[in-house]
Amino acid sequence: MQCNTKQIMTFRISELLMAIDVVFMRDVLGKREYNEVPLAAYGISGIVNLRGNIVTVLDIENIINANNQPHNRLYNIVFDLNSELFSLAVDEIGEFMDIKTNEIEPVPNSIDPSVTAVSSGVIYAKEKIFLLLDFEKSIKLLLQNIETGE
Amino acid sequence: MDDLIDEFLEETNENLNILGGTLLDLEKQPNNPEILNEVFRNFHTIKGSGGALGFSRLQRLAHAAESVLSKVREGKLTVDTSLVSLILKVIDSVKQILEYIAANRAEPEQEFVDLLAKLGQYAELPDQIAVQQTAQTLEPSTPKESGGTDRSAASSNGTNSIRVKLSTLEDMMNITSELVLIRNQLLQILKSQENSAFACPLGRLNKITTNIQETIMKVRMQPVKTAWTKLARIVRDLANKLGKQIDLKMIGEDTELDRQVLELIADPFVHIIRNSIDHGIESPDVRKSVGKDAVGTITLNAYHESGHVIVEISDDGAGINTAKLKEKLLTKGTLTQKDLEKLTDDQINQYIFKSGVSTAAEVSDVSGRGVGMDVVMTNINKVNGAIDLISSPGKGSIIKIKIPLTLAIAPVLIVECNNDIFAVPQTNVLEILFGNAGKKHKISHIDGAKVLVLRGEMLPLVSIQDVLNLSPSKKEGYILILQITHSVFGLMVDNLLDTEEIVLRPPGSVLKGIKVFSGSAILGDGRVVMVIDPNSIAKRASIGDTKDVQSVEIFNDKKLVPILLFKNFNGETNAVDLKNISRMEKVRKSAIENSVNGYVVQHNNVIIPVVFDGETNNSFLFLIILQKDNIGVAFATPEVIDIIDADLEIQQISRKNGYLGSAVIDGITTDVLDSDYYLNIKDFKAIPSGNNVATRNTKTKLKKILLISSNNKEISDLQEVLRENFDMTCATDIHEYSGELPEVIIIGEYINQSNCLEVAQKIKTGIPKLNPVPLVKLFLNASKQDVALGIKAGILRYIPTKNKQTILQSLINLIASRQSPGGD
Known part of the structure; x- marks a missing residue:
């Protein structure tokens, strides 16, 4: 069996413990003032200027719950998806870890399907379970919010 | 290998474009050895590089063309129209092969046997016959003045330019704007510090940054010539096909435009030129009969004017056949006879830019479907340009296109609403008004929609909060009067902050769905802002298709008609044309009886249905009795105001049954009653109040x-x-x-x-x-x-x-x- 390793970074959004593959990551930044975008889909908190780039700020919790709840999150994880920059608002930054790809387990059935819709698996590490965030799936779910939102 | 092919394709395509233009020059000056040499050289290059990459068919074609040209060079063949056509065909085939290579990374199977055979014929033609042949056709191809004579000289000097990837250019643009932002921040800091040691170097940085920015902008510029070269070919081919003789003149072809803009307006040029050739320029016989030179002229002229580039496309043809256009508009139902009478010829001519309108008697493969000019309008609008048409019957027409230099930098107005900021493109802003209602302009409500009466004209009014689903604001801020494609409307905002030049960025992938924004931008102080698209705002607020309204507004002759002004039960002023009123009566409220079929009143022993739309405490009411033929219906009103002569110009078509729309009467927005509606009611339930009756005389089949x-x-x-x-x-x-x-x-x-x-x-x-x-x-x-x-x-x-x-x-x-x- 193939045993590739992956580096992930963990973080927390409200009560959700999550992790992302660091290959997508570009930056971790402190809190930013962002501009809200009216009529935007649920989960889009606004846009922000990051060193001359206009970056769309996403809130995973709002994507999952399909609402526009304002949250006061302290950090921004900037990631690159198909050469477009996004920023993910998170409450707490965890740590970097090396994991083996065969340690990634499928998301248990008992979890809310909306949560499953943004993740590609779970990882058990340091006596905690982290949900591995899948950006592409998250954007897909977000765009669904647009279609049903209008 | 792939890189090599890509480079080859790019280079060859560019060569071919130049070659097309050079060939046409050669046709006009067949004896100019320099031009001939350049054509020859070009084919030689294609042959060489094609061969090197193993594209044998390409090589063979180029070689055959080269052989023919070498005969010309030796003086054994003379350049004539048919020869140029043949070489042009070679260029087309080479382009075809290139396209195939681009898609499939290999040459197509097709052997260009016919073409090669024809080229072979030319190359092997005995010298005398060739001379004879050309002698016959020499006359029409006498040398003519050409705008591009110095081209060969310029390009033979060797190139001092390099090829740069577009993405690199875009990156440079972005990095530069980042630099500009940092500079702005530094200057902001500097302002707060007195006698700073940084002042001097920062001043220099400031200047250099501006220089860099300007230079980068210059890199994006391309001469308008790049969009024009293909036009020469189109003119030649179409003119030959239609049996017309046309000379294309180009003036100011070095005028530069942003390449993004140029890309968008290249198509409109083609459509306009095609139209000019097909409809504008007459056939040589007709031209001679009206005393014109047999050869028609189409002139392209580009020049700068107050921050814009103006491109004029003029022809000395017949101009627009307004009579035919009128006929077309009538049969299409675009306009009625009444509309036509009120419009000047110039105004009617503008309709050629509308979709589906063409004066061509029949649809040909050249033009006539009425789509082309619509494309022109759409693309010109995309670049925020403007288009104007001047046509003088018998003398020709001029189409004037006004294009901004660049799309990349746009002046915007920064507006504030509920503490959010938005940018509105200044090109759309006609004027700005203070929002305090009731001063010089008035805000009224019609059908629940806000309307602004400005200098006697009625404009739909939209509040930015409503459109963007923001919480309503209490501020009486400002009203921006915005010009959009087909109409004008007012946009209410809380506050105006600033004007700024921005670099418009396309919206992010997840924000594209929101149509009301055309993109976002970073302001000088580092803030980001969404840029509003006024056209989409109007669409969202369903101001939408106000074309009808606009066409009404064009009419200037005001017809005064006697009208009756009265109040409805909501206290709003309504009007009705006096000609439909048979009489008016003051009645006790109790005289209006409630029957099974709604309210009725007895009048001269006849029961007349009453439109009684509302509640009142008055004991007396006025009945306006509308009558036509034998049908009568009474309209109850609490108060009759006056009978005046007024201009019943409907400026806002009503969406509500029973009303024609709204007009401005004595400076007051007034809903005008549609008396025919009440007289022709089929179904009394459809009357807004739901409690009314009317008789109907069915004239149709009983x-x-x-x-x-x-x-x-x-x-x-x-x-x-x-x-x-x-x-x-x-x-x-x-x-x-x-x-x-x-x-x-x-x-x-x-x-x-x-x-x-x-x-x-x-x-x-x-x-x-x-x-x-x-x-x-x-x-x-x-x-x-x-x-x-x-x-x-x-x-x-x-x-x-x-x-x-x-x-x-x-x-x-x-x-x-x-x-x-x-x-x-």
């Missing part, structure tokens, strides 16, 4: 009704009343009837209860096709019990016979209500 009766007096009485409106047939029993399906079956007054129930029963069980037909019973006296039984048996309505008019009215209403969906 509705069939069936009367079941054996009483001759009753039959003749009813016949008299109903004759006008219905085609009545009589039968003594339902079984006797075998004609077409009636609209209503009436059971006569003298059919007693048991017989009546029997008829209903028979229809219900025995004659299924009559089942859906409403059944009514006429009665003079009927007990509640009888009625209840009858209705249970399937009788829809009991109509009293006291008043014959009531019978008529009831029947009309019954039929009308059944015809309207959801009725009864």
